[in-house]
Amino acid sequence: MKPLRRILHVEDVPSIRVVTRVALEKIGGFEVLSCASGQEALDQVQHFAPDMILMDMMLPRMSGMELLCQLAQLIDLRATPVVLLTGQSHTPTDPEEFRRLGVRKLLHKPFDPLQLAAQLNEVWNAKHE
Template sequence: MAKRILIIDDEDDIREVAQLTLEEVGGFEVLTAESGSEGIIKAETEQPDAILLDVMMPEMDGITTFKQLQANSLTSNIPVILLTAKVQASDQRRFAELGITGMVPKPFDPMTLTDQVAEVLGWQY
């Protein structure tokens, strides 16, 4: 059965490119959400195998979303990969201390996105 990934990002074009790439290249089943609050609800109901989470979003940012996912017993075990332009060492350390599984820098290369996600999660595809 295909692994399921939830993409939480407020930008339509990024969601679409990431979804297309992960489905076509990786054979993953991809769900999407436009906001942190929508993403939390989808994570609870759909129980994806992993979450790709944008850091910079209006209303609820990625870090706040991540903390709420971690505080929820239904979603606390789902690995989270951040999609972020914040790739400095200090940011990476802070994200690791929070318990974030990994990071994919933005803008990402659609041709390598599936490899990056699979590598961080230790998945074969």
């Protein structure tokens, strides 16, 4: 099984973006590309070729659902698992729609940065079993 190495991270809040990137790079040993917007992620995703996408659901100018739909036109989200981060206590979107778009896990904010790499590895390993 190929190890998880490259993570595309989409988060508009600078402090969360930095904490997440540092946690994933220092604790997980991953190569992380952090994008501040959905458009930046769309511009970078094919060049970066991520193994996994970690993204916030609440983004300015483009919802997480819109971003997922547009990413699905650029890369195969069945082969690139998506983990969503949300500050919402409930998710209004249909779980089947999430699965169809490659979402493997939903994590709630605030999250434990010390556990994030392990949580993403669990998702990766479950995908490859």
